[in-house]
Amino acid sequence: MIVNPIKNGVxxxxxxxxxxxxxxxALNLDKLGCQVAIIKNAESEKMGKKDxxxxxxxxxxxxxxxxxxxPGITVSIIKDGKVAERKHLELPExxxxxxxxxxxxxxxxxxxxxxxxxxxxxxxxxxxxxIYCESKFKSQGDIK
Amino acid sequence: MxxxxxxxxxxxxxxxxxxxxxxxxxxxxxxxxxxCRGKKLATLFYEPSTRTRLSFEAAxxxxxxxxLGFASSDNSSASKGxxxxxxxxxxxxxxDIIAMRHPKEGAPLVASMHSLVxxxxxxxxxxxxxxxxxxxxLTINREKGRFDNLxxxxxxxxxxGRTVHSLIGAMSRYDNVKFVLISPEELRIPGYIKKEILDRxxxxxxxxxxxxxxxxxxxxxxxxxxxxxxxxxxxxxIRLKDxxxxxxxxxxxxxxxxxxxxxxxxxxxxxxxIDNDPRACYFEQTLNGKYIRMALILKLLGVE
Numbered sequence: 463m464i465v466n467p468i469k470n471g472v473x474x475x476x477x478x479x480x481x482x483x484x485x486x487x488a489l490n491l492d493k494l495g496c497q498v499a500i501i502k503n504a505e506s507e508k509m510g511k512k513d514x515x516x517x518x519x520x521x522x523x524x525x526x527x528x529x530x531x532x533p534g535i536t537v538s539i540i541k542d543g544k545v546a547e548r549k550h551l552e553l554p555e556x557x558x559x560x561x562x563x564x565x566x567x568x569x570x571x572x573x574x575x576x577x578x579x580x581x582x583x584x585x586x587x588x589x590x591x592x593i594y595c596e597s598k599f600k601s602q603g604d605i606k
Numbered sequence: 607m608x609x610x611x612x613x614x615x616x617x618x619x620x621x622x623x624x625x626x627x628x629x630x631x632x633x634x635x636x637x638x639x640x641x642c643r644g645k646k647l648a649t650l651f652y653e654p655s656t657r658t659r660l661s662f663e664a665a666x667x668x669x670x671x672x673x674l675g676f677a678s679s680d681n682s683s684a685s686k687g688x689x690x691x692x693x694x695x696x697x698x699x700x701x702d703i704i705a706m707r708h709p710k711e712g713a714p715l716v717a718s719m720h721s722l723v724x725x726x727x728x729x730x731x732x733x734x735x736x737x738x739x740x741x742x743x744l745t746i747n748r749e750k751g752r753f754d755n756l757x758x759x760x761x762x763x764x765x766x767g768r769t770v771h772s773l774i775g776a777m778s779r780y781d782n783v784k785f786v787l788i789s790p791e792e793l794r795i796p797g798y799i800k801k802e803i804l805d806r807x808x809x810x811x812x813x814x815x816x817x818x819x820x821x822x823x824x825x826x827x828x829x830x831x832x833x834x835x836x837x838x839x840x841x842x843x844i845r846l847k848d849x850x851x852x853x854x855x856x857x858x859x860x861x862x863x864x865x866x867x868x869x870x871x872x873x874x875x876x877x878x879x880i881d882n883d884p885r886a887c888y889f890e891q892t893l894n895g896k897y898i899r900m901a902l903i904l905k906l907l908g909v910e
Contacts, residue, residue, distance in 0.1 A: 565711065567709075567710060567711050567731045567732065567733075568710065568711050568712055569690065569708070569710040569711060569712040569713040569715075569716050569730075570712065571710070572710060573689050573690055573691065573710075573713075573716060574689045574691075576691075576716060592712070593712070593715070594711065594712025594713075594715055594716065595711035595712045595731075595733055596711075596712075596733070597711075
């Protein structure tokens, strides 16, 4: 299968296989009017299989969102057919508005329009804790 | 402007300073009786409390200040659905400092994000209660004259007991402190406390189910209540609530200078026969709570 190189836009490479759709949703790519290629299970020397997203339009990327969902992703900004910038992501220190606290005793469960904020407390084990109640974020099911 | 939401925000030097000021207040109360003249403390208590609220109010009165506030959410605009953020924005225009108790964890932190004046967390659900820990520390310091070289027994609900977790964190800062963690299987200390505080700090501790076996080696015995409000299941509460009851028989082999603490209220976990034992410190502990809150109010208001 051949997907042509893009001239101006963004390529998200090294997405773990099967993860492309959650990135697609988290970045609201369905709202774009331009071409978006979702390549699933592409062959990869390093990863065996990987997913790739190609977006044919320059867009602002929320690096915290994709860094949280998959810190192994490489983001390439393409300008005039060339890689203008390449970014290797890492887990963000703080994530805001991406995940929500599942602790029913947390103030965030009742306070109006309180931003949902989590802090990285253990990089090795990818542990995020709610800044209000310090509960550990438990499952991807709580992604907003 | 500084608030106090979590005891971890205080450095060891700051805790030592609060202890020193508290002791000076105890020794020279008149010197402090006008320090907060013209200042107001707002006590925003969204759930009932006897000791903590009255202790904050007494502390402010003894500093020469005034107090306003509410004692339950039924008597406040929270019953109309007002947010913590809005309430605090309003109240911080009326008071110089705010003490807040709220059943939801993190509410005082939210308050501190919107307040124009310092916020003191007076207890947020099962989460933090820093001034209780300060009261515990002042009591230990007054009883023992030190924080280091002590064997501290913590007994009862070590799973949900916020005061236990905070006290372990605070006492772990000092040298050669050993913890004896006494609880039924279901209420053992959470793994993250063991891992993040005890193991990480290479702190000596043992876990046991037997209060009798543990008592002889203790310098401090910190008793706790099994709290009904922390259980989702009433059957679990009833099954566990009477696991440990401290009476004179259980103290038979205790050290002569043991200090018995309890954050109160007690239900039945300390028999009233212990109240007159010279080793019982839990009523002094409530008094110490007032003194250390006075020291804290002075510190957060920047009063010399």
